[in-house]
Amino acid sequence: xxxxxxxxxxxxxxxxxxxxxxxxxxxxxxxxxxxxxxxxxxxxxxxxxxxxxxxxxxxxxxxxxxxxxxxxxxxxxxxxxxxxxxxxxxxxxxxxxxxxxxxxxxxxxxxxxxxxxxxxxxx
Numbered sequence: 001x002x003x004x005x006x007x008x009x010x011x012x013x014x015x016x017x018x019x020x021x022x023x024x025x026x027x028x029x030x031x032x033x034x035x036x037x038x039x040x041x042x043x044x045x046x047x048x049x050x051x052x053x054x055x056x057x058x059x060x061x062x063x064x065x066x067x068x069x070x071x072x073x074x075x076x077x078x079x080x081x082x083x084x085x086x087x088x089x090x091x092x093x094x095x096x097x098x099x100x101x102x103x104x105x106x107x108x109x110x111x112x113x114x115x116x117x118x119x120x121x122x123x
Contacts (some may be wrong), residue, residue, distance in 0.1 A: 026070050027096065031055055031063040036072065036093055037100065043076070043088035067093075 011025070027033060031053065038044065038052040050060050064087060067073035072093040078084040 027072070029063075029066075031059055032067060032072075035060070035063055035067060035087075036089065036096065039073065039087060039089045039093070040097065040100070043086040045084060045086055049087060 027036060034053040034055065035049060038049055044052065046060070046064075049055075049064075050057065053060065055063065064073060064075075068075060071090050074088050074090050076086045076088070078086070
């Protein structure tokens with residue numbers, strides 16, 4: 001079994017045995033979190049999300065597809081000229097707001113501010 005296959009097997013086993021691991025598996029990827037956080041204040045169009053998250057178009061499209069599949073984001077189209085597509089948080093994702101607030105509180109207390117890090121120390 002290749003190393004990548006072993007890693008995937010371990011991830012599958014962990015995600016099915018622990019609800020926290022499963023939840024982090026679904027929302028924990030960087031771009032997914034960026035989109036979920038960007039949509040906290042309301043719906044945004046694709047290009048607004050792109051600017052807000054600084055994601056490339058392909059990355060954002062794939063991320064939105066995954067979030068839609070997991071019922072975390074809703075898509076709304078307006079057929080007016082030009083056609084407008086809006087994305088917003090589903091009720092399922094809105095329920096994450098207190099989790100994000102708690103994580104922010106925890107990070108403020110326990111993690112160093114990334115802006116304070118000296119780049120030379122990372123080498």
